[in-house]
Amino acid sequence: MTDDQLTVGQAAQRLGVTVRTLHHWDAEGLARPSARSAAGYRLYTQADLDRLERVVVYRELGLGLNAICGLLDDPDMDAVEALHEQSAQTEERIHRLQQLQESLRNMIEAHERGPLLSSERQKEVLGEGWNPDWPAQARARWGDTAQWRQYAERAAARTPDKWAELTRHTEKLEDDFVRAVHDGAVPGDVQANELVERHRKLFSRYFPLTRQMQVCLGRVYESDPAFAAHYDALHPGLAMWLREAINESARLHGIDPDTASWE
Structure with a gap:
């Protein structure tokens, strides 16, 4: 050696x-x-x-x-050709990693504050009645739940146009709630049940909403001062009507509203 x-x-x-x-x-x-x-x-x-x-x-x-x-x-x-090819592949990997990094930043931000929009943009896209403080309040209340994580993951990928579309569907549903009350619809009838099902499917665009969970939301709509004020401003007593309509729809599907839980 x-x-x-x-x-x-x-x-x-x-x-x-x-x-x-x-x-x-x-x-x-x-x-x-x-x-x-x-x-x-x-x-x-x-x-x-x-x-x-x-x-x-x-x-x-x-x-x-x-x-x-x-x-x-x-x-x-050809060594140069091989290195050029490797360089192109490396640039593509860098681009994909940059996209991944941006997605991760968006996901983190969505988990922390909900919609990836400034307060001003939230009002512009989600309507003047929208309170930019609501996402923070929701995170404080439900931030440790699987539903909040699902909401954040979807919020991270939702564009302003998609938020605006969701807002239009929500406003249309609320208008139909008011119209139904004006028309004399009562909780448990066909019209009320159809509206409750529309509500469940629309809300499931935020996270999967079971009928039991919908009952829990109905309770919040009536008991929470902010929610109750929102719905009662659309029509006096709408918060209570909506809660009762959700309960009657739940009974139709074999669910006891008094024992329904968030699951």
């Missing part, structure tokens, strides 16, 4: 790779030790190390072992 010959362990330490990696490259025929010690141990010569250093560089650039082998051993292989 001479000074310019290294054992597998010494070579691995110098190159910053593992012994297992060198054994793998040896088995693949990519870089093999070409000398032996007096005791029969395989040793890497300087030429072997030079080849290994090139392998390490190409691996760090993201090339596969077959491509590296071709660059090192195939005289017909």
Whole structure:
């Protein structure tokens, strides 16, 4: 063994790779030790190390072992072309990672505050009756639930146009609630039941809403001062009517409103 010959362990330490990696490259025929010690141990010569250093560089650039082998051993292989191709692939990966990073930032922000819109934009998109403080209040109340996580995940991907569309559907449903009360609809009749089902399906665009959970929401609509004020401003007594309509619809589906839970 001479000074310019290294054992597998010494070579691995110098190159910053593992012994297992060198054994793998040896088995693949990519870089093999070409000398032996007096005791029969395989040793890497300087030429072997030079080849290994090139392998390490190409691996760090993201090339596969077959491509590296071709660059090192195939005289017909165009190294510049191969590196250009790898560069293009790297740029594409960077672009995908940047998109992923942006999605992650959006997801984090949505979990923290709901709609990814400024307070001014929320009023513009969600209507003048919208209170930008509501998402924070909702997070404080339900932030540890699976439903809030589902709401946040959907909010992260929802564009202002999609929010505006959802707002239009909500306003149309509320108008139909008011019209139904004016027309004399009572909780439990066909018209009221159809409106309750529309409400459940519309709300399920935020997170999956079961009928039991809808009953719980109905209680909140009547008992929570902010919700009650919102619905009663549309029509006096609408909050109570909506809660009773949800309860009657639940009974129609075999659910006891008095024992319904958030599940």
